[in-house]
Amino acid sequence: MDNSTNKHGLKRYVPSDIRSKIRKDAGFGCVVCGCVLVDYEHIDPEFNQAEEHNPDKMTLLCIACHGRVTRKIISKKAVWEAKSDPKSLQDGYVHDLLYVNTEDMEIKIGSSTAKNTKTILTIHGKPIIWFEPPFEDGEPSKLCAIFYDDNGIPISYVNRNQFRALSTNQDVKSESTKLSIISGGVKCLVMDREGGKVLHISKMQGKYLDTSVSIDNEDQLILKQGESSLVLGKFNVENCGTAIHLGRIPTIKKYNKLSLALAIAQNNRSRVLLDLRNKLTGWILGEEIFNLDYELVGFLRDNKVSSIVNEFIGCLIGSYIAHGDSCYENGEPIYISSENREFKQRNPEIGYDVSFRLF
Known part of the structure; x- marks a missing residue:
């Protein structure tokens, strides 16, 4: 926590209730470009002149866009305009690129790991988490994922290492290397995306059709489908085609x-x-x-x-x-x-x- 103060004695730390309002007003991403990796910025007056953290005079800016504002490449007028019509609310999502290590097609989910495994999770014939191996020499493997909330509504995608979180009806946070999504008051997803490291999904709670997937406080992976449930304390899968395959493609026997x-x-x-x-x-x-x-x-x-x-x-x-x-x-x-x-x-x-x- 940054407790440094300006000449008025105002701490740089922004209280959580004010941060929450700023995030919501900004659509949870940089108001200029929609990137989820952001800082809380005073527009005018700037922090060194501010006497309070006023959310009406603050917004979210990513490092790149803030640097352009500081160098006057982006004007303060343009920031005010972006604050009134944030990029992520225009698009309906926030985004960022994952720089995690996908060389060995490895991922950690709770306390479990899968390595050199192309498809991590498939539910009812739909791949949910998988790696796309290189199609050309020198090309990296790429991670893909589809995340849902408890109501079966999509909340986030990883499309070939490009992270996208829907910016409506949920709270999206990027703090240090952690990305988290809270939907309906429930923390549905937390992932650690430290550069060069294996992506670690430490929290997941969602549902696709009749199948729910969650990680409990003991890092166990819990799979529930209908009346059946499976608790996996810790598993390590390596050199497999598919780690977990649940259910069959939905069908109806309608006619003779x-x-x-x-x-x-x-x-x-x-x-x-x-x-x-x-x-x-x-x-x-x-x-x-x-x-x-x-x-x-x-x-x-x-x-x-x-x-x-x-x-x-x-x-x-x-x-x-x-x-x-x-x-x-x-x-x-x-x-x-x-x-x-x-x-x-x-x-x-x-x-x-x-x-x-x-x-």
Whole structure:
């Protein structure tokens, strides 16, 4: 804690209630660029002339933008304008780049570790935490993650080492090397991102569909799915494809298998679906999508494909379910294998195959 004072005896330390108001007003990031790594700054008067910490005259600035203000590259007028319309509230998120060590595809979750393991956690067929290995010589491995709160609402993404936290209805803090998110009064995520070190997720409490993942006060990883629960005190996984895989892709057995098979065979408007290997994966009949076991797995509306839990997956392009980018518009990363990247290179007009989310 910095207890230095200015000529009026005002301590540089800003009380927590004032910091909380400043963070909320600024959208939890630098008002100019949206970076989550910030300092609490007096705009006018500056700290050396200030007699109080007045949140109406203070804001959040990252180190880079504050340096530009100090050097008068960014004017005080521009800072006031940014304070009235913060960048992160315009975008809906704050961001920063992670400089953690991903060379060995290693991560620490609670007291457990996974190393040289591509997929750390998959829930109901959706990768939640994974590493994307290098596709070219000299390229680093990159971390991807999707974090939810207790209500199953996405709160944060790591998209190939780029951290993004949604800046609405939650408190996002960056203190030293720790990033934390509080949603609904619950601390949903704490990660230590010290440069050159392995990323450490020391706190996580969230839910995807019927599956919750949390880390308790003893650093144990607790997994709950329906009525079942699993407590992992400490585990070390190395050189595996997937560390934890929970549940299957959501499906509904809506129709009699034989009747549905006949309907698909006899309906000249039914369509086949292929994966990136051009293998049959399912069918479309009307607005419904079925797997090879004749189970309902998704819906097609206006050429957009969603799962049976109404999560957008991609678009129907020919016989493929695909997406043109490696992440969705909200910043959520998509799992991309080397085979899938090659598929996109061969078929740029189609994009990445995302049928694995349904089949």
